[in-house]
Amino acid sequence: MIKPAARFCRIPVAPPQVLWxxxxxxxxxxxxxTALGRLGEPSTASPAAWVAAGAAVRKLHDAPxxxxxxxxxxxxxxxxxxxxEWLVTNGVLPADLVTRNRRVAEAALRPWTPVFTHGDLRLTHVFVDGGEVTGVIDWSEANRGDALYDLAxxxxxxxxRLGDVVAGYGADVDLDVIRAWWSLRSLVAVRWLIENDFDTFSPGCEVDVLRARL
Known part of the structure; x- marks a missing residue:
């Protein structure tokens, strides 16, 4: 794993141990x-593990x-x-699906108070054991960002699982903005995933996330 060392040293939540x-x-x-779960597969993690993940995210967002x-x-x-534009021009997704999700995504494009965000808090980056978070990996995208992006x-x-995560997070959140980030993230990810031989059309993956907004 390759990262800027200065960034890694500042990680405030459950970083893996540095060997050298x-x-x-x-x-x-x-x-x-074990990882909290995988996109496109049911998560076997307990509700307590999801609550703990939400609490860990809140600790991160409260950090300097x-x-x-x-x-x-x-x-x-x-x-x-x-x-x-690329998705529609190349016929990758129906225009109405893209247009609807672009409209939903608009709610995420608003001013926010920046916090310390992980930036790529996928299920496979959060490890749990029982009801505890044991580690969070891949901090290469960590930056100042929108708290609700991490939750999304x-x-x-x-x-x-959103209710469990929000319960652990322990603060009021705008669920419409989280749903907007689901649409935005999925729309911008499809091309990269296709070009890197990932099946974004698999059940439960990005295209299904977009379809769920219809």
């Missing part, structure tokens, strides 16, 4: 426990901001528009 460091390379110990910035709203909106990526494709 020779910037920009880190050797990391194996994380105990990192010095490096994240993407601006204009950059995110520009990428979203470009990906939507954590629950992408597992909407039924």
């Amino acid at each position: 460091r020779k910037p920009p390379v880190l050797a990391l110990a194996a994380v105990p426990g 901001l990192p010095p490096w910035p994240g993407q601006s709203l204009d950059e995110i909106a520009s990428r979203l528009d470009g990906e939507c 990526i954590l629950t992408l494709g597992h909407e039924e």
Whole structure:
């Protein structure tokens, strides 16, 4: 795993143990426990594990901001528009599916108070054992960002677990904005996934997430 060492040292929540460091390379110990789940597959993790994941995310968001910035709203909106155009022009997805989700995604494109975000908090990056979080990996996208983006990526494709995560997070959140991030993330991810030989059309994956918004 390769990361900027300075960023790794600032991680405030459950980083894996560093075995040795020779910037920009880190050797990391194996994380105990199992991944919270996988996109497209039912999660076998307990509700308590999902609650614990929400609490860990809240601890991260309460930490001091990192010095490096994240993407601006204009950059995110520009990428979203470009990906939507590509999806329709190339006939990858029906125009009505893209248009509907682009409209839903608009709710995410609003000013937010930046927090320390993981930036790519997929299920496979959060490890749990019973009802405890044992580690969080792959911090390469960590930056100043929207708290609800982290919560959205954590629950992408597992909407039924959102209540547990929010309960662990322990704060009022705008569920419509989380759903907007589900649409936005899925729209911008489809092309990269296809080009890298991932099946985004598999049951429960990004295209199904988009269809669920219809």
